[in-house]
Amino acid sequence: MMALVPTSNRNSNGDNPNAEKVCDILQEIRDEFRTIRTFVSKQPQSNNNNVDVNNLSEMLARAEHTVKERTDDVLNMLNGNTVTTLTFNQLRGGRQPTQDGSMFDQFNQYQQYRDGANGISRDKIYNSRQRHNEGMPIVSIGAQQQRLVAPGAVARLEYEAKILRNPFNKRNRQLLHDNYGIQLPIIERQQRNSLSKNLLSGKTTEPVGILPLKSRRNPIDYPVPLTSDDAKRGIISLVERGIIPQGAHITLEPPPIQPKKSSLNDPALRARTYVREEPTTSVYHLEPPNIKQLAITDKTLSSPPLIDHISSGTLTEPSEKDLNLLFAPNKHYESTTLESRKSSANQTLKGSLIATNSGGIGSLVGRPLPTPASNFEYKKTFRLIIQNGSTKDQTEDFLQFRQFYCLMWGSIVTVLRILEKLMHDYAIPVAFINGEKVSELAQTIEFEHKPTLEELLSTLINRDEVEELIKKPGRRFFGSGGKERAAIAIQSFWRCFRDRRAYIRLRKRKWAAGVIALTWLTHVKLSKVRRQLKIIRNRQVDVFKTKQNELRRKWSSISTNRRxxxxxxxxxxxxxxxxxxxxxxxxxxxxxxxxxxxxxxxxxxxxxxxxxxxxxxxxxxxxxxxxxxxxxxxxxxxxxxxxxxxxxxxxxxxxxxxxxxxxxxxxxxxxxxxxxxxxxxxxxxxxxxxxxxxxxxxxxxxxxxxxxxxxxxxGCEPEVSYLYSTKSGSKRIFEASKVPVPFGEYDIYNQQHLLESLAQLIVEHLDVQRWLFKIDDDFDGLGIAYCDVVTYLPCYKNVLKEAARFGDKWSNRWAQEHSYAKILSELPDVLEQHTICVNKTEYNNWQDYLKVFLAQGGIVEAYPPSDSVTAITVCLSIEPDGHHTIICSGDHLHAESQFSCWGLSFPQSSVESHELNLYCAQIVEQCKQRDIYGYVDIDFVTFIDAKTDKQQIWVVDLSIGYSEHVSLSRVTRFVTTGHFDPQTHLFTTKVKQAKRLRNWQGSAPEYNTVERNRYAVWSSRLHHSNLSVLHYSVFFQMCRAHGVGFDIREQQGSVFTLLECDRHENIGMITIGDTLQNTLSNFAYNLNAINQEITTASMKGRSNFILAINDIENILGITQENASNGSTAMTTS
Known part of the structure; x- marks a missing residue:
């Protein structure tokens, strides 16, 4: 059944008066029917006549509908008009404002009537009418529209437009030429050459290479390199040749087909039918100048419930919900209407509202012009509901969501099932799901990606509430089957704990077994390496001894011949x-x-x-x-x-x-x-x-x-050299040599031995104020510490009284027992608080020093009980044939530490030479017995004994090896051609002295060679950080400007030894003079001059020059004092 709305149109010439008269008559009849129906509906009704009134209204509606159909038939017969049908689905989308002023009054009257009516019966009648009329097409002819083009002309123009849109139509070329003056080019069809009947034999492609035999048999072998020709043949060729495995997953980047969301219609309207409209746009994008489009009303279409109700022909009024839908603004369809108006170049015509029987509500039904399909993509936010672990699949949003994402519905169902399980497991009452986010997550599911909890929660609209419940401890056991899940969880956790404990135990055992095996293998390999090294070292020692014996036999010839x-x-x-x-x-x-x-x-x-x-x-x-x-x-x-x-x-x-x-x-x-x-x-x-x-x-x-x-x-064997170069090893040689040594104890390896030996030494030697601790294998005085025990020992005065009381019997052990016990009890605290380490950068306190001391071994010895102590070094050479020679001897100069030799004044002048020679000879004899050969340095200290008022000498150290003092003595002897007498410890040089001539002798001066004593002061440890900014050439010019140099004629002056070429911070210097005082003064002058030249107020640098100068000045003061005392004694005598 179709509802027809008559529309009057002009003829091709623009005049059709008969049609206008017929339309006016029929319109008046319809208005009268509407007035009668409105009057009937306004009459007061009661239960008795309610049925009669309803029957009368239905009869009027059917009569009105019959008049309307006859009106359309008459118009079609008169004008030859085409009927276009529209479904209700096409009319539900929009709403147009009415121009009829009485329409709002009619709705007000309807509202008053609806307030007193029975809503339930109206809803039932309306729903039944809506189901009956759904999908019924409506024709909008619009009797009140402006008449633009005659119906026949419109049909003809539409037919021509269809021809223009189809380029394959036979009349397309002629119609373009007639209407627009466009002459399309004539494309002649190319004639194909007939195929030759002679078949060509042979291959049309070149053979491709196959994989090497090694690669075919071993698939995991290195891949075969590809050439550009192989890449041009394509992937299929590579797969056939075996370069790419048969089961390889090949993905094209970028893919040839890009997925894109399709634009779907409203899912609620999917069951309704539409009349397909041919677009009026030409394929050539041309617009005929004389084509007039169909009229379109300026009002939007009314809502579907109201249209269904009106077209049903019943006298029941629409519900309140329908009225709200009618007058509610719809932004989506308003924007669509606006776009439709713009696309049609604003060529729209206003229509009229066709009224129904009196008392009914009119609606404006307009037909939009056929336009090309819009690019607008229908999309909205879908709100899905999961309640008690089940998705509400009958809601409108769900149905629309399923229709919109029908192409990827399988992945979406997977996500929804995961969400349902999550909500069911955690007993979530209600969860609102964002459909768009579900679709985005479903795309990741397609790539075999398992969604995480965070990704699942991101799809929820009420995420905060759901997340709070999920994170609540024990929430997963609240739902149905919670007890079973709790039991499963407890069992799984217990099994996990049990198995993990067993696994950890197994892993520890495997680790222990691996460590044991690795340690054993390492031990075996190290033992093997040690055995090999021991064999190699034994062989090297045997070769060394063999060569040593050979050197001992041939030394007399080797030392005098070329070597x-x-x-x-x-x-x-x-x-x-x-x-x-x-x-x-x-x-x-x-x-x-x-x-x-x-x-x-x-x-x-x-x-x-x-x-x-x-x-x-x-x-x-x-x-x-x-x-x-x-x-x-x-x-x-x-x-x-x-x-x-x-x-x-x-x-x-x-x-x-x-x-x-x-x-x-x-x-x-x-x-x-x-x-x-x-x-x-x-x-x-x-x-x-x-x-x-x-x-x-x-x-x-x-x-x-x-x-x-x-x-x-x-030299000697390294092991022997190391053994007797230690402090304890040298003590053994000194004891065997019967030379005077300081009071002390050696080979100390535990703290109890240290304390007991020190307490006993203090008791036996009460006059010693300072005691020294020396680590065995340390070097250059870096392992020395000292403590003034007597000064800080609380019981020292009582011990002195005890010693005075016992007198000569004090040397007996029974007399010393009480004092020994007191000293032993007080000694640890004194050492802890008052011990001073020479190397403070390495040993911060007594405990650090004691740890190394006990680990390496060491000695305790007395410091000379005097305020003036002089250290002496004698350098010897023990030749392989047994002869020994004293190379040089000298008194120590100190800078950084009084226990480290910074330089020497050569030769020594503190001790009688024959006494030193005697001690050196005794020590050399013991060294030869222990196969010690080569260069040896022996250190002595001399002081005035307060008890005897005589000079005393102690032998304190032995160093085996070539020293810097030997090398500097070689330089001194080299530049002066001097000779050192080991018996007298004097260094002499031969100097040419001019003879005195008389006045009458005018010949060339004659020279006599005389021997002069020379003294030298040397040090190779001059350090100044500012020397690094000077080149050596600039340094020598600076020295020459200050008179620092060497006089070849007098064989006096200063000579330098250059040590490094990178930083220049260290340098050696030898100063030679005729007397010891002059030599010391010149050495100090040279240091002072260099220091002043390279030091500024802003760049002082690090240096030991000042410390050395202070020590030399102290020595000069003592020398002058000794000289004055000697001259006074001679005068007195």
Whole structure:
């Protein structure tokens, strides 16, 4: 059944008066029917006549509907008009404002009537009418519209528009030419060449290579490299050849088909039918100038419930809900109508509202112009509900959501099932789900991604409430089946705990077994390596002893003939000491004066340098070596042959591994061991010549070098050297030599032994004020600590009284027992609080020092009980044949510490020489018995004994190895051509002195050679941080400006030893003079001049110059005092 609304149109000429008259008559009939129906509906009703009134209203409605159908038929017959149908689904979308002013009055009357009517019966009738009329098409002809184009012309124009939109129509070309003057080009169809009947045989593609046999048999082999030709053949070719495995998952990036959300209609309207409208837009995007579009009303369509109700023909009125839908603003359809108006270039016409029977509510039904499909995508926020773990699938939002996302509904169902399970497990009453976020999460499900709890909660609208319930402890056991889940959880947790405990126990056992196995394997391998090393060391020791015996037999001939001395100034100290020394290479290079062994014309020198040597330092030592010939000839320059000879007699070798181990602080012997090129070079230099090695402090790697070079070592075995260089080892030699030593105890390895021995020493020697503690294997006084025990011991005065009371019997142990017990009880606190460590950077307190002292072993000895103590060092050489020679002797100069030798004044002048020689001879005899050969330094201290008022000497230390004092004495002897007398300890040089001539003698002056005593003060430990800013050339010019230099004629002055080429902070200096006082004064003057030149108020730097100057001034004061006392004694006598 169709509801027709007549629409009057003009003919092709614009005039149709008969049709207008018929339309007016029919409109008046319909108005009368509406008035009658309205009047009937306003009559008061009662229960008796209610049925009659309803029947009358239905009869009027059917009559009105019949008149309306006949009106449309008449119009169609007269005008030949086409009927266009619209469904209710097309009319539900929009609402147009009415222009009829009485429409609002009618609705007010309807509202008053509805308030007193029975709502339930009206709703039932309305719903039944809506279901009956749903989908019924409506034709809008609009009797009150403006008549634009005749109906026949409209049909003809629409037909032509269809032809224009179809480029394949036969009349398309002619119609474009007639209406728009467009002549389309004629495209002739290309004639195809007939196929040849002769078939060509052969291959049309080139054969492709196959995989190598190795790759075919071993799929996990390295992939075959691809060429550009292989890539051009495509993926299928690669799969067929086997380069890409058959089961490989191939993904194209970017994919050839991009997924995109489809634009769907409203799901609520999916069951309704639409009349397909052909678009009026031409495929050529042309708009005919003479085509007039169909009229469209300026009012929006009324809501579907009201339209259904009106078109049903019943006299029941719409409900309040329908009226609200009618007048409620609909922004979505208003915007759609606005876009439709703009797309049609605002070519719209206003329509009229067709009224029904009197008392009914009119509606405006308009038909929009057929326009192209809009790009608008229908989309809204879908609100889904999960209540008690089940999704409400009958809600309007759910149905629309399912229709909108029908293409990916499978993934969405998966997400919804997960959400349902989550809500069911945690007994969530109600959860509101955001459909858009569910769809986004469903896309990740498609890629086999399991959503996390955070992602699931992100889809909830009421997330805060749901999350609070989920995070509540035990919430998952509140729902149905909670007890079963709790039991499962308890069982699973218990099984997890049990299995994990068993697994941890198993893992610990496996770990322990692995550790035991690894430790055992490591032990086995280390034992094997130790055995191999022991064999190698034994072999090296055997080779060393063999070469030593050979050197002992041939020493008389080797020492007088041409020979090569390989100097390796290595400090083979223990690793514990070397890792604490920051300037180990500089300390090793203190001995660079070994080059001055060239004073013997039969000696060639190979010096292994512990530091890099640049051209400037090499040039300086070349000049220094050539200075010897100038001194001998008493001229400024030597002969060219002598210069050439000297420059060829020494060679400096720098190991290539010098900077390979910066963090290990290795000694030079170890670095040379790991420098095969340097070893090979040295071996080539000494090939076929007599040679031997002179080391510094012996190290085990010296044996390797000697074995590789196949030459002997001028020294003793490293183990022997280490044993007797310790403080306790030297005490054994001194005891066997029967030389005077300080009171003390050695080989102390526990605290009880230390305290008992110190308490006994204090009781026996009450006159000793200070006691020294020395670690066995320490170096250069760094392991010394001292304590003035007598000053801080509370019971000391009582002990003195006890000793005075016992008198001569005090030496008995029974007399000392009480005092010994008191001292032993008080001694720990005194040592803890009042012990001072020399090396404060390493040992902060007594406990730190004591820990190392007891671990390494040490000695306790008395400090000389005097205010004036002088330390002396005697350097000896014990030759392989047993002869020994005193090379030099000197008094100590101190700077940083009074227990460390900073420099020497040469020769010594504090003790009678024959007494020193006697002690040295006794010590040398014991050294030879213990196979100690080479260079040895013996330290003495001398002081005036307060009891006897006589000078006393103690032997305090023994150092085995080549020292810096030996090297500096070589430089002194080299530049002065002097001679040291070991018997008298005097250093003399031969100086040419001019004879005195008479006035009448005018010939050239004659010179006599006379011997003069010379004194020297040297130190290789001059340190100033500001020296690094000066080049050596600038430094020498500065010294020359201050008169610091060497006089070749007088053989007096100062000579420097350059140690490093990088930082220049360390330097050595030797000052030579005719008297000890002048030499000390010149040395202090040189230090002061250099310090003033390189020090400013803003850049003082770090230096030991001032400390050395202060010590020299103290020595000068004591010397002058002794000289004045000596002269006074001689005058008195």
């Amino acid at each position: 090569v001395i390989v100097h390796i100034p290595s400090l083979g100290l223990s690793h514990r000491i070397r890792r604490k020394l920051n300037n180990l290479p500089v300390r090793e290079n203190y001995q660079i004066g070994r080059l001055c062994d060239l004073d013997d014309s039969n000696v060639d020198i190979i010096y292994v340098s512990p530091m890099s040597i640049n051209e400037e330092i090499l040039q300086y030592y070349n000049k220094l070596m050539n200075l010897r010939s100038s001194i001998e000839q008493n001229t400024e320059q030597g002969s060219s042959s002598t210069v050439l000879n000297t420059s060829e007699r020494f060679m400096i070798v720098v190991p290539e591994a010098l900077h390979s181990f910066p963090m290990h602080n290795m000694c030079l012997a170890t670095l040379l061991k790991y420098s095969p090129r340097a070893l090979k070079r040295i071996k080539n230099l000494i090939k076929g010549r007599d040679a031997y090695i002179v080391t510094g402090v012996s190290h085990a790697d010296d044996l390797y070098i000697a074995e590789y070079l196949d030459i002997p070592i001028f």
